[in-house]
Amino acid sequence: MKKLLLIVVVLAVGATALVLNNRATVTVRPAWKGKAVQSVPGSVTVLAEYNMSLKSAVGGRVVASELDSGAAFSEGDFLVQIDPSDLELEIERIQTEYDAAKSKIEVGSSIELELVTAKENLASPND
Secondary structure, eight states: OHHHHHHHHHHHHHHHHHHHHTSOOOOOOOOOSSOOSSOOOOOOOOOOSOOOOOOOSSOOOEEEEOOOTTOOOOTTOOOEEEOOHHHHHHHHHHHHHHHHHHHHHHHOOHHHHHHHHHHHHHHSOOO
16 A cells, blocks of 8 residues: 555656656747847737726716836826816806896895895894
């Protein structure tokens, strides 16, 4: 039984050593522009170390982008420009509501009348 176990372990170690020694090795060297003298067809798969999500506090359609593959960025650099038309419409709506509220007070809303009455009551002597 011990001989059989020893033979199995030796075969397993031998098979592992054989597989590890027969693996293809790849040498990575810098590339440069020029005529390829000794070329060999092949394919390379590059996996990203990690994925980074680009998030914005405001959603919208991207109008312009400076995102290039492999480019490095630092804080404050321009990445993308979002279409401002939705925000401009929202600003216009809020401005219109604000102007309407001001006009309503100027024309004489019930709040203005209550304010005038309260001022008159404060100015008149109490009975």
